[in-house]
Amino acid sequence: METKFDLIETPGGADFAAQFANAHVADIVEALNALPDETGADVLATLPLDRATEVLDQPGLDNPAEIVKLLPEDRAVELLEAMSADRCADMFRELSEPPRARLLARLSPEVQAVVRQLLVYPEGSAGAIMTTEFVSVLSTASVGQTLHYIRVVERTRETVYSIYVLDSQTHRLLTAVTLRQLIAGAPDDSILSVAPQRPAVTVDPLMDQEDVARLIGKYDLLAVPVVDEKHHILGIVTVDDVLDAMVAENTEDAQKFGGTEPLDEPYMDIGFIDMLRKRAGWLCILFLAEMLTAWAMQYFQAELEKAIVLALFIPLVMSSGGNSGSQATSLIIRALALREIRLRDWWRVALRELPTGAVLGAILGVIAVVRIAVWQWLGLFDYGVHWPRIALAIGCALVGIVTFGSLSGSMLPFILKRIGFDPASASAPFVATLVDVSGLVIYFSVALIFLRGTLL
Numbered sequence: 001m002e003t004k005f006d007l008i009e010t011p012g013g014a015d016f017a018a019q020f021a022n023a024h025v026a027d028i029v030e031a032l033n034a035l036p037d038e039t040g041a042d043v044l045a046t047l048p049l050d051r052a053t054e055v056l057d058q059p060g061l062d063n064p065a066e067i068v069k070l071l072p073e074d075r076a077v078e079l080l081e082a083m084s085a086d087r088c089a090d091m092f093r094e095l096s097e098p099p100r101a102r103l104l105a106r107l108s109p110e111v112q113a114v115v116r117q118l119l120v121y122p123e124g125s126a127g128a129i130m131t132t133e134f135v136s137v138l139s140t141a142s143v144g145q146t147l148h149y150i151r152v153v154e155r156t157r158e159t160v161y162s163i164y165v166l167d168s169q170t171h172r173l174l175t176a177v178t179l180r181q182l183i184a185g186a187p188d189d190s191i192l193s194v195a196p197q198r199p200a201v202t203v204d205p206l207m208d209q210e211d212v213a214r215l216i217g218k219y220d221l222l223a224v225p226v227v228d229e230k231h232h233i234l235g236i237v238t239v240d241d242v243l244d245a246m247v248a249e250n251t252e253d254a255q256k257f258g259g260t261e262p263l264d265e266p267y268m269d270i271g272f273i274d275m276l277r278k279r280a281g282w283l284c285i286l287f288l289a290e291m292l293t294a295w296a297m298q299y300f301q302a303e304l305e306k307a308i309v310l311a312l313f314i315p316l317v318m319s320s321g322g323n324s325g326s327q328a329t330s331l332i333i334r335a336l337a338l339r340e341i342r343l344r345d346w347w348r349v350a351l352r353e354l355p356t357g358a359v360l361g362a363i364l365g366v367i368a369v370v371r372i373a374v375w376q377w378l379g380l381f382d383y384g385v386h387w388p389r390i391a392l393a394i395g396c397a398l399v400g401i402v403t404f405g406s407l408s409g410s411m412l413p414f415i416l417k418r419i420g421f422d423p424a425s426a427s428a429p430f431v432a433t434l435v436d437v438s439g440l441v442i443y444f445s446v447a448l449i450f451l452r453g454t455l456l
Helices: 013-019 025-033 037-046 049-056 064-070 073-082 085-094 099-106 109-120 143-156 179-183 209-219 239-257 272-299 301-306 308-337 343-378 387-418 428-451
Strands: 135-138 162-166 173-178 223-227 233-238
Touching: 025 049, 037 049, 037 064, 037 073, 049 073, 064 073, 064 085, 064 099, 073 085, 073 099, 085 099, 085 109, 099 109, 135 143, 143 179, 162 179, 162 233, 173 179, 173 223, 209 223, 209 233, 209 239, 233 239, 272 301, 272 428, 301 308, 301 428, 308 343, 308 387, 308 428, 343 387, 387 428
Parallel strands: 135 162
Antiparallel strands: 162 173, 223 233
16 A cells, blocks of 8 residues: 555554654545554654544554554553544454453543443444544533634534533523534624524434434434433434445445455455465355256256257357346345335235346347347358247247346335344345356256247
């Protein structure tokens, strides 16, 4: 990896710390990712506390938990207490025992309580990615008092662009005021006089992060408050927290869709044995499933021996069915993720994919028939005296195979979601394997219909 810093002649972290003194935190993170974890720990031990905290707060740092484990314990505790609450909780999720319990026990009671609260929520929920560092004021505050309060606490809050107004008696969340609305008001005006009359958009702490992201996008928010059943604010989820979480989740889905287990580390950092373990399982499952393809070909061995010309088109028809199935699967998985369709819409999708698959198959079938005819007429290949029947059989088989591929590929994500699995597990290789076996059966069945009494 290329960085803006000289990473060659470096005995320890002090030299790096000097280079990083005035660097942008993103450049520091990029440089640390190119270094061994031991050197990264040396750098964070040497950097000023605020700079080191900024680095650990960056989601782009590859191995923050490993680096923290290598730090002197006093320095590690100091950094963990200075980090934003949500990033600190993320750190403890990644830390292994016994350092995890030891460091957690050494945190101040206030920080420890916040971290334990965040760790209670399941990973991928609003509660797990929220931060407790937000700006809130009572409904009796004035605009001037609120602005003064923001100046005092600004450095300890993740964002000051949304100010949450609480009922002065019950401390329930009433509304949210943007910084733009606040500075437009007169200092003596009540905070409620510049606040919108509508209630704040809120989320439950157990809401899935995908739903939180969708809500933030729908209402064009910079942050959304997380509230309990009594409407007391627990924390906020900021747009950058959602983006970080969604990038990680989309990466995981993409890896699943490629037919592999999600990688826990960046590709270049994962060990050889771990890489084999992540990929071997799915490959073995797909290999065993593909054995059904060999069984299907053995079942139709007699037909192949009589009409060996049929073997020429097996890769063509199998790949066409797998491709159509993969297309349908990709579209449905994305539509389910975006909530464009629900589980109850499976029959509407089926009714849509049946004619779509049939037309797509017919297009491919026409191309196949024309190709066979042109090759026969130009003398590029002799398919025999019954070539029109062969062309028609292959064309019709493509209609059936592509239709079945589209239908099965579109239904598989629904089935997986219905039984509680991630629809992204309907990987392209898995769909292709499923359609390969069924495609062979369809292909030879159609060939028997058209070529019986001639080649078969």
